[in-house]
Amino acid sequence: MARVPRFILGPVTILLFAVPVLFRGQEYLLRLANEVFLNVVIILGFVVILGLTKQFSLGQVAFYGIGAYTVALLTASAGWNFFLALPVAGLAAGSMAVVVGIPCVRFEGPWFALVTFAFAEIARILMIRLKEVTGGAQGFYNIPRPSLAGLQLTAEFHYFYLFLVVAMLVFGITVYVRRSPLGRLWLALGEVPHVVAAMGTNVALQRILAFFAGSVFAGLAGGLFAGYTTFISPDSFTINHTIYFLTILVVGGLESIAGSILSVVVFTLLSNYLLAFYPWDLVLQGLIIILFMNFLPRGLGSLMPTLWGFANRQPAPADDTA
């Protein structure tokens, strides 16, 4: 994909930071923005795992959940500060991914999907059954709101800045990795694993590494979610959520960072309209997946170079960087 010129990054960042000022008092809009940031963090995890290394993890909601419960337990039960608990949540999800990954990364596509799905189901059942720790099916209430240096995050725009910073951080890391030799290696690993193996790369190690990175993102998103809603329950970590994220990813294009983010924005803006049609929304999601696979398998991301090239009146380069 054609590179977006660097000079627009500054203005876009400033614009993003100015959003709460520009849209002062528009709580609903800020809430949508927060949802976008949260979903961006999760989706970028999917891009790394499924998009680049083509490991079909159906277990990302479990890591999302592990992040959320880690923050809930550490802040509510152990009295930690949220900002200390958040990175721990990311690492907890990441280490769990390594534990799951070590035996599982050698399985290809559908097998990996099954094992990770099984893991997600086991995690969800444990969330329900381990009542003393997790609060069971009723969920975990009264998670303290994050506070930093005496300032407690209460208003929507407080969270906006927190989420924006984390989302930009994760975005930056993903773009950086994607453009680095490591990112190219991971992409090659997804396309032609045997070639990469023949070149002497430790395929299993790289897969675990990507799985770890994507799961840390999921754990961070879960931690943010817990601190944001102050209430979590196993209902937030079901297969339907996986399907929702999968739909977003498919529409965006598996390996396209920009396409996925665009797709997150579109879906988050539409999600409240979609929810009104429950359970037709899920039927629609299934239909969207199938239509995109049939007619635009590389998602919106594959249209972007064309659009970008068209806007620039230049032929799009053959290279598909970031």
Place this chain on the structure above:
Amino acid sequence: MSDLALIANQLIWGVLVGVSYSLLAIAFSLIFATSGTVNFATGEFAMVGAYFCYTVLSKLTGQVLFAVLITLLSLFAFGMLVERLAFRRLYKLDPILILIATIGISTMLKNLVLIIWGPFSKSLPPLVSADPIAFGPIILVPQNLVLLAVGLATMVVFHAFMNYTRLGTAMRATAQNVKGASLVGINTARCVNLTWAIGSVVAGIGGILIAFAYNLSIDMGGLIGIKGFASAITGGFGNILASTYGGMVLGVAENLAGGLISFYYKDVIAFGFIVLILFLRPSGLFVAPSRVRKV
């Protein structure tokens, strides 16, 4: 009841459930063999079959045999239609994209069933009204015996079809090598289409058996789908006979674990069991491990 009798009863029940898993495992393996994708919608195919059968039974006719026949014919057409509309264009893509598409189908079907039939579980009328027969502490339910017989008969018919008919042979050839099969004049596109149709019929029979044994619910599709997939893995994926054994092993193992250890953690144990098998013997229990290591 003594422990031994409990184990015996769990064993019998396990075999019955295992037969249904086996049928789903066959559907998984069959579609995988010809189109190279694990059809994650197999469980939903089974569920659609079971619900459709329920409606035909309650609205159209009381004749069980007739209702099942109508259901299976519809499933046959349904499988063909799904393959033609949703998958024909995909085979040239990365297998992972096809996999995602099957998840799309599964989501659609699951929620369409929810919309059409509602969230409450339904039960089919009893097939046989005879009382349970007790052999000492071991209790045999006639209905379950009939279901077991139907399941086993389906497998026999299926194996006979695949091995002793022209069409079955053509389908096996397509599964082995699409190019080679088309070179000797087999219409491979039609064969792939037919495997989807037959796969959904076999899965549907599995679903109907489960529906008669337990009841119908929205969650059954996902659950038996996963169990069927796991059975295929347990036995040996892509190998139809091995998948059949895998279903039995999983059904028995799961019910023994449920009866002896903990009912609530039954599914956890089943999943743990699959992961263990994948870990120790990824090629499956009933297939010789291949000497070629992938990646």
